[in-house]
Amino acid sequence: DLLGNLRSFSRQRMRCIKCGEKFRRPPLTGACPKCGGNVVLTVHEGAVRKYLEISKEIGERYGVSSYTRQRIELLDKDICSLFENHRVKQLGLLDFMSGSAR
Numbered sequence: 001d002l003l004g005n006l007r008s009f010s011r012q013r014m015r016c017i018k019c020g021e022k023f024r025r026p027p028l029t030g031a032c033p034k035c036g037g038n039v040v041l042t043v044h045e046g047a048v049r050k051y052l053e054i055s056k057e058i059g060e061r062y063g064v065s066s067y068t069r070q071r072i073e074l075l076d077k078d079i080c081s082l083f084e085n086h087r088v089k090q091l092g093l094l095d096f097m098s099g100s101a102r
């Protein structure tokens with residue numbers, strides 16, 4: 001179902017490109033704690049946002065319970081913040097490499 005799909009997405013959105021380990025949250029260092037490989041997002045932001053929009057639409061059209069709607073809202077926020085954090089980290093790295101960081 002819809003929520004099941006969203007949940008399974010949120011379970012495996014980060015992955016180590018070296019050993020294939022999956023993460024729910026990006027590791028603090030940005031590297032895989034197991035092998036030190038790069039950890040990347042496995043999903044495309046646009047695709048996820050579209051899916052969330054569809055979920056909300058269906059929720060409104062079929063009048064799902066407020067509990068289900070809350071779950072969708074929470075996942076929405078969770079996913080948005082994940083992409084925001086990811087972007088901030090990448091921008092910070094660019095700053096660092098261009099020498100503008102203090």
Ligand SMILES: [Zn+2]
Nearest residue numbers: 016019032035
């Ligand atoms: Zn790894």
